[in-house]
Amino acid sequence: MYRNIRNILIMSALVLILTVSFSIVKINHNAWNMFKGSYSEAKKQQIEFFIEQHFDNLEDILNPHAVWTDSVLRLKAHDSQWLYENATGYIVDEEQYNVDFIYVTTEDADFKRFYGKYDMEPQIKASKSFGRALHEDERVSEVIWIGKSPALVIASPFFDNDKKNPSGCYFIGRILGEKELSELVKVLTENEEGRVTLTRAPEYKTMLLAKHSGIKMSIPMLSGQNENYVNVILHIEYLDYIFNTQRNFILGILIITTLALLGFAVLNLKKLANKLGLVIKTVEEISDGNYHSRISSPGLKLMPEVDNLIQAVNKMSYDVELHIEIIEEHANAMDKKYVEMIGLVVNAVEMNDAYTYRHSVSVSKYALMIGKAIGYEDLENLELAAKLHDVGKIAIPTDILNKPGKLTKEEYEIIKGHPAEGYRLVNQIDIFETASQGILYHHERYDGGGYPEGLKGDQIPIIAQIISVADVYEALTSDRSYRKAMSSSDAMKILKEEAGKGLNPELVDVFCEEVKKPHCQELKDLA
Secondary structure, eight states: OHHHHHHHHHHHHHHHHHHHHHHHHHHHHHHHHHHHHHHHHHHHHHHHHHHHHHHHHHHHHHHHHHBOHHHHHHHHTTOHHHHHHHTSHHHHHOGGGOOOEEEEEOTTSSSEEEEESSOOHHHHHHSHHHHHHHHHOOOEEEEEEETTEEEEEEEEEEBOTTSOSOEEEEEEEEEOOHHHHHHHHHHHTTTSEEEEEEESSOSOSSOEEETTTEEEEEEESSTTOOSOEEEEEEEOHHHHHHHHHHHHHHHHHHHHHHHHHHHHTTSOHHHHHHHHHHHHHHHHHHHTTOTTOOOOOTTOOOOHHHHHHHHHHHHHHHHHHHHHHHHHHHHHHHHHHHHHHHHHHHHHHHHHOHHHHHHHHHHHHHHHHHHHHHTOSOHHHHHHHHHHTTGGGGGSOHHHHTOSSOOOHHHHHHHTTHHHHHHHHHTTSGGGHHHHHHHHHTTOOTTSOOSSSOOOGGGSOHHHHHHHHHHHHHHHTSOBTTBOOOOHHHHHHHHHHHBTTTBOHHHHHHHHHHTTSHHHHHHHHHO
């Protein structure tokens, strides 16, 4: 009888060992797959953002030169000198534009000019974008290869000022050389050691793990295109620690379980089964993702071996939970990198238009003043949205942005696009979800006459309504190239006239009360 009980116990021990081992391996596997997916997706987004920024910059350079009636006329007149000085060659010559080559041609190729260090006319003519721009009147962006280096290019027909009557082709390109590659390396290898290469074909078919401390992966430069790749090799020290720790847990738990079960052979099977049931249940809960699960048995006197087993499982649960937190912290670090990249964009706004930068800082201070007065809870996102509310103006040509006189209808339509441009820039980042609403809707009017969507009243997010009041007051009390700043009292009169029309009347009342207080004078001095 005792022998049968012992055999049953040994079989139970083997089953338990296999169950514990399988569950821990499953935890390991699930955690690694989760990490690989989130990590590779984050790197992919960083690459796409990097490439998109360069294409956007090339678009900003191309637009005022290719969409210009004078350029069309001078191209048809074969006026090389004028084109060089006003639309093509000078751009390549000036380092600030970071453009490596420009190629222009008429529709029938009876006049063509190449500007750049090396003659790349054959590669340009062989590109898909050149053919589609010249023969199908489309603007096309793509990656082509110049020798061993990739180049970001945009091909576009020439248009007149009304964006009509396409003719010829304007082809502009930037080679991703050592400078650009070093920028990409800095973005992708933050807090890590690594190497980045650019190739036409992927060097790694899948994400590879080398000795649990290195990651190798190939990511397309452009989403949906499988012709050009960024190959990344990263050494991540803490991965080695995670996998070694989990391996030791597996070995330790197997040893402890075996020793414990040998001692159980002389004890009551029913009590033992109850205790082991707690272990199995907890391990299963952990394998299902409940990393907070712990084993507790108040009032029960357990054998030392079982106590050790329970402590080991509890420690495993605690450490797995800790490792998941490490992975989440790494993901948060990637979000921080996005924030830093947005910071670079804000600095670019300051360089592009100093008024916009100072204006945004002042608007954020007034918006915070309103938010605190009405008890708005998310002050951090309010301040962020107010500082970035005009970040979309980086996409607007400086000659329009700083124009001293009245804007044309076409120029005003371009200006009206800056909320959507700013929203597009920040909305891809989860932590900016609330702030992006303030950026997109800060030019909506309370009576429904604003843009970009014509929202009315409470349809407009409150964060955007707060920024609107602060934005109008700050603009009225600031010097501009076409007028002097108003006094605070005159500005408040206009705010009250706009209450219920362009602005939320309750927020206007709150602002007018707050702006009279002593602390507001300090804000004005800081602004």
